[in-house]
Amino acid sequence: QLQLVESGGGWMQPGGSLRLSCAASGFTLDYYDIAWFRRAPGKEREGVSYISSSGDRTSYANSAKGRFTISRNNAKTAVYLHMNSLKPEDTAIYYCALRTRFGGSWSLEDKYDYWGQGTQVTVSS
Secondary structure, eight states: OOEEEEEOOEEEOTTOOEEEEEEEESSOOTTOOEEEEEEOTTSOOEEEEEEOTTSSOEEEOTTTTTTEEEEEOTTSSEEEEEEOSOOGGGOEEEEEEEEOOOSSOTTOGGGEEEEOOOEEEEEOO
16 A cells, blocks of 8 residues: 655745655655645635655646655655745645656646645644
8 A cells, every 4th residue: 555644844934934844654766656635614626736756756736836846765765845925825735646657748647546634734923
């Protein structure tokens, strides 16, 4: 059973930074494309960022461009989402997901069969 575990969420003031981590339980992430999604209060879940298995391709939602950076560690055991210049509208539950279907946009939820439980990010003063 593939399981993903997110960590690193919490409360941060506007303008601050957080780093979210996505780790695999019982397997490594070497061969998998991974994405971060988020669900803000009262809104649908949306794609935030994406990284290919090799790490050479990344994509970002417009809301994340210039502020967030997705990366993988050298051992391919974790995927990170570095979030800078946080805004109150970044408040959401953040999920990492493992892509199992290809073709079409990375930000479509039906491309992913494995999801973590989510980690809460709250940005407020």
